[in-house]
Amino acid sequence: MALAGVQKPKVEKRYRMKTIHRFTLKSFLGPMVLSFFIVMFILMMNFVWRYIDELVGKGLSFGIIIELLFYATANMMPLGIPLATLFAGIMTMGNLGEHNELLAMKSAGMSLPRILSPLMGVVLVVAVASFFVVNNLVPYSNKKMMAIIYDIRQQKENMEFKDGIFFNGIDNMNIRVGHQDPETQLLTDVLIYDTRDRNGNMTTTVADSGYIYMSDDKKFLIVKLYNGQTYETTRNYKWSTENTVRHQVFAEQNGALAIDGFDFSRTDMNLFSNHQTKNISELQVDIDSLRVESDRGAARSYEPLLKKYLMTRDESAWGLFDTVKVDYSYKVPTDLIATLGEMSLEEKNNIVSKAKTNARMSRNTLNRNEDTAKDSLNKLYRSKVEWHRKVSLPISVIIFFLIGAPLGAIIRKGGLAMPVVVSVLFFVIYYIISIAGEKMAKEGTWDAGFGMWFSSFILLPIALYLTHIATNDSNLFNVDWYVIQYNKIKAKVQTLAKKNR
Numbered sequence: 001m002a003l004a005g006v007q008k009p010k011v012e013k014r015y016r017m018k019t020i021h022r023f024t025l026k027s028f029l030g031p032m033v034l035s036f037f038i039v040m041f042i043l044m045m046n047f048v049w050r051y052i053d054e055l056v057g058k059g060l061s062f063g064i065i066i067e068l069l070f071y072a073t074a075n076m077m078p079l080g081i082p083l084a085t086l087f088a089g090i091m092t093m094g095n096l097g098e099h100n101e102l103l104a105m106k107s108a109g110m111s112l113p114r115i116l117s118p119l120m121g122v123v124l125v126v127a128v129a130s131f132f133v134v135n136n137l138v139p140y141s142n143k144k145m146m147a148i149i150y151d152i153r154q155q156k157e158n159m160e161f162k163d164g165i166f167f168n169g170i171d172n173m174n175i176r177v178g179h180q181d182p183e184t185q186l187l188t189d190v191l192i193y194d195t196r197d198r199n200g201n202m203t204t205t206v207a208d209s210g211y212i213y214m215s216d217d218k219k220f221l222i223v224k225l226y227n228g229q230t231y232e233t234t235r236n237y238k239w240s241t242e243n244t245v246r247h248q249v250f251a252e253q254n255g256a257l258a259i260d261g262f263d264f265s266r267t268d269m270n271l272f273s274n275h276q277t278k279n280i281s282e283l284q285v286d287i288d289s290l291r292v293e294s295d296r297g298a299a300r301s302y303e304p305l306l307k308k309y310l311m312t313r314d315e316s317a318w319g320l321f322d323t324v325k326v327d328y329s330y331k332v333p334t335d336l337i338a339t340l341g342e343m344s345l346e347e348k349n350n351i352v353s354k355a356k357t358n359a360r361m362s363r364n365t366l367n368r369n370e371d372t373a374k375d376s377l378n379k380l381y382r383s384k385v386e387w388h389r390k391v392s393l394p395i396s397v398i399i400f401f402l403i404g405a406p407l408g409a410i411i412r413k414g415g416l417a418m419p420v421v422v423s424v425l426f427f428v429i430y431y432i433i434s435i436a437g438e439k440m441a442k443e444g445t446w447d448a449g450f451g452m453w454f455s456s457f458i459l460l461p462i463a464l465y466l467t468h469i470a471t472n473d474s475n476l477f478n479v480d481w482y483v484i485q486y487n488k489i490k491a492k493v494q495t496l497a498k499k500n501r
Contacts, residue, residue, distance in 0.1 A: 020105060021118040024096075028119050031091040032126075036084035043076045044069060054152055059218075068148045074141035078134045078393050082400045082430075085123060087423040089404025090411070092119070097412030112471045116405055123401040127394035134390045135279045143277040147269040154265070159214060159221075161187065170221065170259055172196040175212065187212060190225060204231040207253070214259070221257040228253065275379070275386045283387045290380035294373055377444065384448030385441045392452050396430075399456060402463035406470035430455050 048055075048069075055065065096102040105115050156169050167175045173196060178189025190212070192205040207228030214221055230253075232246040275283065403426060411418060433455040441451025 020108075020110065020115070024092075024115060025118050025122065027096060028088060028092045028122065031095075032084060032088035032122075035087040035091065036080060039080040039084050039087070040073055040076065043080055044073055047072045047076070051149070054149070060152065060155075064148070064152075068145065068152075071141040071145040071148065074133075074137050075145055078130065078138060078389075081126065081130050081133070082393070082396045083423065083427050085126065085397050086400040086404040086426060087420070089119075089401050090408040090418075090422055093405050093408030094411055094413045094418065095408075097409055102409060102412070112406070112409060112467075119405065120401070123398060127397040130397050131390065131394045134393050139277045139279055143269045143272050146272040146277075147267050150272070151265060151267050154267075159212075161212075173257075177212075185211060185213070190228070192223075202233045204233075205229070205253075206231075210253075215256075219259065221259050223253070223255045223257065225250070225253045227251060275383045278383075278386070280387060280390050283383050283390075286383045287380060287387065290376050290383060294376040294380055378442075381442050381444050381448060385438055385452055388441075388448055388452035389438075392456060395456055396459075399459050399463050400426075400430075402467055403459065406463075406466040409470045410466070426459075430459060433458055 055068075093102065096105075102115070106112070159167065159169055161167055161175070161177045161180050163177065163179050165176065172194070174193040176191045177187045180187050186209060188209045190205070190207040190210050192203075194203040194205070197203075205225065205228060207225035209227065210223070210225035212221065212223050228250055230246075230248040230250065232248075234244040234246065275286070278286065404423070407422060411422070434452075437446065437451035437454035439451075440446040441448040446454075
């Protein structure tokens, strides 16, 4: 019985810890899911606003639009997950602090790291999942999204007739109608210019009324005209002075013209392959091959210049290229100068002409090889940037949580207003630093690793500092504490002023 009495407090403490951990997990998972969907909705609205002009007026099916939005959402998840983690951390700990629940946990002997330990486990799972999202889901979604956007751009707008205005959506055909009945779709005062004939013949059709519409598969244009006339102009090789006009009157004319571009056709998504559509293993292969290719391109830029054009007669100078440091102060041998002095004017002119030709050829070759080397180098930089982006995302998720949770514990304000303001502020700072580092890395000014991890280097000390002051119950964001300190300083200044009098 005595032994049971000794173990009972430990059992109760362990049970209390599990209860508190379940409570904090429930308090965190709800805001995490909610904030994630809010962030993704905002990012999706930005995407829709960007491409709204290309989506409207083309008769796209609801399934195609939903498919495009799904892949676009998946493509934006690397941007939404860190922001959702930051927002959820501030909201959760802010709510606990505002309702004195965080104070109660600390009064029970729990430190802030102990309170955050179950949440940290969830964040670690989210961070690992974010890596698989950015490494596997995002490249596939990016490829599918680019293919769908390309197909949408290739599709022509729906055929709509406006009174008195020519419709030019069909290649080599212009159609004008006087009026279209909105209920029966009957067209009146129809005029059609058809220049599809390869020989340059043009057909002009005038009709009192009729129907013009596309087939269900949008591959044929169905034309039904009533009470009209057709004028066909036939031209020969003397078209500027001679041509033939055929005139035909009809009571009813039916036809089906083959058209293209109005139906939604799928393009192979593998045609849209770049550094953003590859996983980390594929990027590593590209980086290795591009590094070798860029080095070879740089070597090809100078080797032909030395051996083939500038030093064709002096093979002893060819070894300059193989050295680590090229000696560009190569001097013309004295015996060559003496030989030039003995030549005639015509021979000298020929040498000068050949020298100019070799100089132009060397410049063209150098520019061409240098452009190839620069292109390989730019692809190398972008592949490195994408490689580090995939690795740095899980770390940024953890850093954002270490910023958000302690910051919420310090601010002690729940709801949406304060967490939104603080989250957006920190995320804007992170985004600006990330864009600047990425730009420097893509230009080759900075190493890709340093450029893509630069934002993490800046925010990690801030996260550790906020965690430290939140653990020690700092008054960093307590307005009343600043008022009290101000009053103390003011009282001391007034006391010193009275003594000096």
